[in-house]
Amino acid sequence: MRKILLGTICIMLLAACKNESEKDSKTAIAAESTQTRPPxxxxxxxxxxxxxxxxxxxxxxxxxxxxxxxxxxxxxxxxxxxxxxxxxxxxxxxxxxxxxxxxxxxxxxxxxxxxxxxxxxxxxxxxxxxxxxxxxxxxxxxxxxxxxxxxxxxxxxxxxxxxxxxxxxxxxxxxxxxxxx
The missing domain is CATH 3.10.450.50 (Nuclear Transport Factor 2; Chain: A,)
Incomplete structure (x- = not known):
């Protein structure tokens, strides 16, 4: 049971880290697009x-x-x-x-x-x-x-x-x- 619990915690930590990095990349893309001139x-x-x-x-x-x-x-x-x-x-x-x-x-x-x-x-x-x-x-x-x-x-x-x-x-x-x- 401990192995399953430990495995679940590791997967959740990895998923949480992945979501943070996706959020950071989306923010960077949005910031980059505001630097281009509008039509x-x-x-x-x-x-x-x-x-x-x-x-x-x-x-x-x-x-x-x-x-x-x-x-x-x-x-x-x-x-x-x-x-x-x-x-x-x-x-x-x-x-x-x-x-x-x-x-x-x-x-x-x-x-x-x-x-x-x-x-x-x-x-x-x-x-x-x-x-x-x-x-x-x-x-x-x-x-x-x-x-x-x-x-x-x-x-x-x-x-x-x-x-x-x-x-x-x-x-x-x-x-x-x-x-x-």
Whole structure:
């Protein structure tokens, strides 16, 4: 009986030691995984300042300064699938639009979220994105007024220039207000 009791105690001690070592290895693995960068994390707050400055420039009609922050090969996309390619095309379109179609413009209720995409989950580019939601109050040259919300995703290249901007907006009410079919 003593041999059985002694054998049982030895087996229990071995099992207890084995469980401790498994627990230690699991802890080490968990600690190691927290050192890897997550797929997406918050980016530097400076991008919010850059975004706010850009909205101020656009609102005031200073399209040349607003467009100067774009890379030469930048792309401006709308959620409808339309796009503009190149800094010059973006500046030309928005200068024409801001000066000849829009009489006054005011942005409010801004929400900002700077993120760094470390591992893209879909078609988005790796790097820093500034996500922005805001309310737009616009009066067009034809005196039509409109209020709506828009969402913009801004991607910055390594030189902190905008190389992609995506604007999610329903253009149907805008086209109706300006009389465009």
């Amino acid at each position: 997406v994390e918050f980016a530097d707050q400076k991008y919010i300042d850059m975004g706010k400055k850009a909205l101020e420039q656009f609102e005031s009609g200073d399209i040349d300064t607003w467009a100067s922050r774009f890379a030469d090969n930048a792309i401006f996309r709308w959620s409808s699938g339309d796009s503009l390619a190149g800094k010059e095309a973006i500046a030309k379109y928005w200068k024409e639009r801001r000066m000849n179609v829009i009489d006054s413009l005011r942005f409010s209720n801004e929400i900002w979220l700077p993120v760094s995409v470390n591992q893209p989950q879909g078609p988005e580019a790796k790097g820093v994105w500034l996500l922005n939601w805001y309310q737009v109050n616009v009066t067009f040259k034809n005196k039509q007024k409109l209020q709506f919300w828009t969402h913009i995703d801004i991607h910055y290249n390594n030189e902190n220039l905008v190389d992609e901007m995506i604007q999610y907006i329903d253009r149907a009410p805008i086209n109706a207000a300006i009389g465009k079919k």
